[in-house]
Amino acid sequence: MTPARDYSLIGPERDRAIAVGLASAEWYHTDVPRKIMKGLMRRNDGAATRDTILWLGLLLLTGIGGVATWGTWWAVPFFLVYGVLYGSACDSRWHECGHGTAFKTQWKNDWVYALASFMVLRNPVAWRWSHARHHTDTIIVGRDPEITVMRPPDIARKALAFIGIPDAFQHFGVLVRQAISGPNAEEADYIPESEVTKVMFWARLFVGLHLVALLLALLTWSVLPLMLIGGPRIYGTWHMVLVGLLQHGGLAEDVLDHRLNSRTVYMNPVSRWLYWNMNYHVEHHMFPMVPYHALPALHELIKDDLPPANPSIPHAYAEMIAAVLRQRTEPGYFARRALPPGAKPYVEAFHTETSLPEAS
Amino acid sequence: MSEWVDVCAIGEIEEEDVIRFDHVGRTFAVYRDEDGTPFCTDGLCTHEQVHLADGLVLDDEIECPKHNGRFNYKTGAALRTPACVALTTYPARIAEGRIQVQV
Ligand code: FES
Numbered sequence: 001m002t003p004a005r006d007y008s009l010i011g012p013e014r015d016r017a018i019a020v021g022l023a024s025a026e027w028y029h030t031d032v033p034r035k036i037m038k039g040l041m042r043r044n045d046g047a048a049t050r051d052t053i054l055w056l057g058l059l060l061l062t063g064i065g066g067v068a069t070w071g072t073w074w075a076v077p078f079f080l081v082y083g084v085l086y087g088s089a090c091d092s093r094w095h096e097c098g099h100g101t102a103f104k105t106q107w108k109n110d111w112v113y114a115l116a117s118f119m120v121l122r123n124p125v126a127w128r129w130s131h132a133r134h135h136t137d138t139i140i141v142g143r144d145p146e147i148t149v150m151r152p153p154d155i156a157r158k159a160l161a162f163i164g165i166p167d168a169f170q171h172f173g174v175l176v177r178q179a180i181s182g183p184n185a186e187e188a189d190y191i192p193e194s195e196v197t198k199v200m201f202w203a204r205l206f207v208g209l210h211l212v213a214l215l216l217a218l219l220t221w222s223v224l225p226l227m228l229i230g231g232p233r234i235y236g237t238w239h240m241v242l243v244g245l246l247q248h249g250g251l252a253e254d255v256l257d258h259r260l261n262s263r264t265v266y267m268n269p270v271s272r273w274l275y276w277n278m279n280y281h282v283e284h285h286m287f288p289m290v291p292y293h294a295l296p297a298l299h300e301l302i303k304d305d306l307p308p309a310n311p312s313i314p315h316a317y318a319e320m321i322a323a324v325l326r327q328r329t330e331p332g333y334f335a336r337r338a339l340p341p342g343a344k345p346y347v348e349a350f351h352t353e354t355s356l357p358e359a360s
Numbered sequence: 361m362s363e364w365v366d367v368c369a370i371g372e373i374e375e376e377d378v379i380r381f382d383h384v385g386r387t388f389a390v391y392r393d394e395d396g397t398p399f400c401t402d403g404l405c406t407h408e409q410v411h412l413a414d415g416l417v418l419d420d421e422i423e424c425p426k427h428n429g430r431f432n433y434k435t436g437a438a439l440r441t442p443a444c445v446a447l448t449t450y451p452a453r454i455a456e457g458r459i460q461v462q463v
Contacts, residue, residue: 024408038377041416100428100440104418132427132442136408194444289416289425 004331005141005253007150009189013142017254022140028257028347029286030305032298037287040294040301043104047293048096051273052112055093059085063228070224079227083236084274087164090119090233091240092276092292098128101291102276118206120240121171121233123178125198126191133190135288139253139261145190149249151331153324161241164234171233172210178203239274243267246316247281250323252334257347258285260336264299264309265316282306305344307337364453364460373398373459378422378433380413381461388463389413390452391433393420398452399433400461406431406438406445 006013017023032040059082066078096102097113117124130145137143149158161167177184182196191199213229223231243265252260262282272279280295283302290298303309310316323335339346367381373392380403381388387403389412405412405424414425422433429443436447451462 038416043416043418100423100430106440128441132407135427192444195441287425288428289423 004152005150007141007147009142009145009186011142014189015142017137017140017142022137022254022256023143024136025256027138027286028259028344030302030344032287032301036301037290040287040298041289041291042294043101043291045104045108047291048102048108048112051276052093052108055085055089066227067224070222079235082228083232084239085236086119086232087234087236088239089274090116091244092274092278094120094122094127095131095278096276096292098124098131099288101289117202118209119233121168121175121206121230123175123199123206124202125195126178126183126187126203129191129195130187135285138258138285139248139251139255141253145186147248147253148245149324151253151327152329153327155324155328158241158245161245162238164237167241168230168233168237172207172230175203175207179207239271242313243271243275243279246310246313246320247278250320250327250335252336255347258282259306259339260334260346263316263320264306265313266309266311267313271313304340304342307339362462364455364462367398367452367459367461370396370398370454370457370459376417376419378413378415378417380411383463386463387411388450388461389422389433390459390461391417391422392459393417393434398454398459398461400450400452400463401431401433401436401447405429405443406447407442412447 008014062078062082062085066075066082069075069078093112094116097109097116100106100109102112103109114124117127134144134146139147141147178199182200183191210230213225216225217223246263246265248261248263251263255261259282262285264282265279267275267279276292277295278284278292280299283290283295283298287298310319319335323333326333365383367390368379373379373390375392375396376394378389378391381390389401389403391399393399401412403411403413405426407424407429408426410424410426412422412424416423417433420432420434421430421439423430424443427442428440429438430440431438431443431447433447434449436449438444438446453460
C-alpha cells in the first residue's frame with residue numbers, strides 16, 4: 001500500500017514539487033484562435049447584474065418570509081431556499097468575483113466578493129492568494145492549498161461537509177486565528193507580507209459581525225439571528241459541497257494538464273445558476289479569463305479536445321465514488337478518462353498512477 | 361538612450377489589443393489603445409512569469425491571463441492583486457505606418 005501523502009505546503013512534498021518542476025509550471029491549453037478567445041473573454045455587466053439582483057432579491061424575500069413565519073412549519077421552505085442561496089450560492093459568487101470576471105465594473109466584483117466571502121466564511125484577502133496558487137499549481141501536492149479530496153480520502157468527513165460539519169466551524173476558527181495572529185506558516189507560503197494587515201482587518205470584521213449575530217441570539221434567546229447569519233453555512237451548504245467535490249475529486253494529482261485533474265459535468269439549470277457555470281471546470285481552469293456566462297460557448301468550442309463531460313451529477317458521483325473508494329487502499333489511483341479521437345494526447349509527464357517522479 | 365526598434369506594421373495590432381514582441385533575448389508586450397496609440401511594457405507579469413500578450417486589454421488596463429491581476433499598461437501601475445509590482449514601460453511610437461518601441 002502506498003503511504004499517505006503529505007499535503008502540507010511547508011513539508012517535503014513542497015520541496016519535491018519544486019524540484020521536479022511541478023510548481024509554477026507550463027500547463028496544457030487547447031489551441032483557440034486569439035480573435036475567438038478575445039470574444040469569449042469580453043466582459044459585460046449584464047448577466048452578473050441580473051443574476052445578482054435575482055440572488056439578493058430572493059435572499060431578501062425568503063429571509064423576510066422565514067422571519068415572518070418563524071415558529072410555524074411555513075418557515076421551513078423559506079429557510080430551505082434562503083439557506084442554499086446564502087450557504088451554497090455564496091461560493092460561486094465568491095469565486096467569480098474573486099477572479100474579477102463576473103462584472104465588467106470592478107467595484108461590483110469587489111462588493112459582491114466581500115459579501116460572498118463573509119457568507120462562505122473565507123477571508124477575502126487570504127483566499128484571493130490561496131485561489132491564485134490553486135490556479136498556478138492545481139492539485140499539485142505540497143503546493144495547492146485548495147485540495148479538497150486528499151488521499152487516502154476521509155470519506156466520513158466529506159459526507160459531514162454536506163451539513164457544514166466540521167467545515168463551517170473550522171473556517172470560522174481560521175478567521176478567529178487570523179483575527180488574532182494573522183496568517184500561519186502555511187498561509188504565509190502564498191500570502192505576501194504586505195497583505196497581512198488586510199488579512200487581519202477582514203478577519204476581525206467577519207468575526208465581529210458573526211459575534212453580533214450570536215449576541216443577538218443570546219439576547220433574544222432565539223436561534224433566529226443565526227438562521228439568518230452564519231447558520232446557512234451549515235444548513236444550506238449542501239449544494240456547494242455537492243457540486244464542489246466534483247471539481248477535482250477522484251482525479252489525478254501532480255499533472256500539468258487540467259483535462260486530467262478537473263471535471264466538466266452537465267447539470268440542471270438551477271444547479272448551474274447557483275454554481276455560476278463552474279460545472280465547466282476544465283474550461284475554467286484552462287482559461288480563467290473567460291467569464292462564467294461565456295463558459296458554455298467555450299465548452300462547445302473546445303469539447304472535442306477534452307474528455308467527454310459527465311452527462312449528469314449522479315454519473316459524475318458514480319465515477320468519483322468508485323475512484324475515491326479505491327483510493328482508500330490505493331492512494332495512487334485516479335480516474336483517467338479517455339480523450340475523444342482527434343484530441344491532443346495528454347501531457348504524459350508526471351501522471352502515471354504508480355510512479356510519481358522522484359526529486360533528483 | 362536605446363535605439364528605436366521596429367515591431368510590426370500598425371495594422372498587425374488591433375485597437376484595444378496586445379501582441380508579444382521578442383527582441384534580443386527579452387520579451388515585451390506591445391499594445392494599442394482604443395485610439396490606436398501604441399504602448400509597450402515588459403512582456404511578463406510581475407506576479408509570475410506569464411506572457412501578458414495572452415491577456416485581455418480593457419480600456420487602459422491589461423488583465424493577466426493566469427490570475428486576472430491587472431496593470432495600467434500606459435503607466436505600468438499594478439492595479440489588482442495578485443499583481444502588486446508595477447510593470448516597466450517603454451516608449452512606443454508610430455513611424456511611417458509601423459510601430460516602433462525604444463527598449
Ligand atoms: S501571473 Fe499575472 S496575476 Fe498572476
